[in-house]
Amino acid sequence: MRNVITICVKEVKAYFTSPIAYLLMGLFGLITGFMFYSATVYFVNMGTQQQMMGQSSPMNINDMVIAPLLGNAGVIGLFLVPLISMRLFAEEKRSGTIELLLTSPLNDWEIILGKWLGAMVMYLAVIGMTVIDVGLLFAWSTPDLRPILTGYLGLILQGATVLAIGTFISTTTKNQIIAGGSTFAVCLLLWVLSWVSNYSDSWYGKAIAYCSILVHFEPFSKGIIDSKDVIFYLSAIFLGLFLTARSLESLRWRA
């Protein structure tokens, strides 16, 4: 465990001593901030309009502002993950530092877990930018806390899954651009797989749609924790890290 922490801390420091961390956090904060601003302004305008027209249909700030914000954060997060995960192993392979890690008295899984957790911390810092937006809502209104918490749980699980896949892809190449590009393609594919359900009701159509990563995120943003979704994410994380371990092992054999 100590070794996992050592590697995790080193990875986090690596993100934050380079401009990557600040760039990602800044870009993400800017985009989600704009989305949040638009949704809030729309929500306020709708509210005043309804008051002027004497209607009083119930308006929910959770449904109209927070859920879309977290949903968008999920999609944008999907596209930022490759930028976080691409360097994890590709950089070590290119610079030769992988030799240091693999000849130190560590188990492979300690290296993998440490790196993946380090990437998770970076990801959390990025999606943490939306806490500013949500915090503003809490300052001036009284949103329901529970769906917000489940929404963040969903974001974390989704990020962890894609990072595990990205970590695996990063072990397969020395080239960070290839690692990032491939991870990006996989993320995109995992996003659009759900479209299958638009035109196919067959079992394989359902199976393909089931693999779509965002389908499993939606219930979370509505405040629902379904064990089916949790199991999907956890097994995908396990698969990603397992493949990473295999890939790292084969690295020793192929070198």
Add this chain to the structure above:
Amino acid sequence: MIKVEGLTKRYARNVAVKNISFEVGKGEIVGFLGKNGAGKTTTMRVLTCFLPPTSGKASVAGFDVIEQSLDVRKNIGYLPETPPLYPEMVVRDYLSFVAKLKGIAGPDVAKRVDEVIGRTALGSVRNTIIGKLSKGYRQRVGIAQAIIHNPPVLILDEPTSGLDPEQQREARQLIASLSGDHTIILSTHVLSEVEQSCSKVIIINAGEIIAVDSVANLHRRRKGGEMVAVQVAGASEPDVRQKLELVRGVAKVIAREAPEGFVSFEIESLEEHAVRPEVARAIVQSGWDLTELRTVGESLEEIFLDLTKAEKPPAIAAPATEAEKA
């Protein structure tokens, strides 16, 4: 300390190391000598558990590289050909990171880091970002990370390559200063380095060991008598040659290039004959000035080239000449 038996490492297409065996005793400094691509790095990577062997056994400090890999890794300090440095890290942070990886207990890390910084003379750059260091300093940080957990065995892959002569000398001194406490294997293709710092040499060529011996023994391997270089002033070449050929025990006199006004020869003696006193007497008695007289030892370089050349593939039979056809 290190024992290798029948080690073979095969990559997809080619065999990098073929059935090699050797042993290194405690406290020895062994030079691993070979051309590029001879299998030096592969052997070292097997010993450090970076690569598993295809067949054969290797053990370090009594631990098997496959069965007890983690124990082997605890007992080895390894400097790969390119030092494994993170350019964005500060020297001190980097060394503490490696210290933790190597399993040094938390409270001892800082002390150990300070010790190796002192030992490798990195004090002036301890807070510098590694990416800004010169090549010589980087190599030293590389050596520092290898010795940080005070391992009984050090494996250094070309520790002086790419350094300028001054830095090479410093690196060699540093390695020599480590020799007391550690068993060291260092690979190189610089032969003078082996002569200066190693007690034993392993020469490897095309994946096979062709010689394991002490440096002194390798020098003695030369067949025949000794070679003596002579330089004479105030005489003509034929005269001197004639005189020298008459000296008892001289087998062959070869003329060498000499500056204006001097003549110079290399004399090969018969076996068991010390010709130097006789040669000196002959020249002085002829009234010439003897300006140089020394034994020419065969350099390790020549021995090395000799040994690696020995196993040339047999020459392809020459095609029949035009005359024979006709």
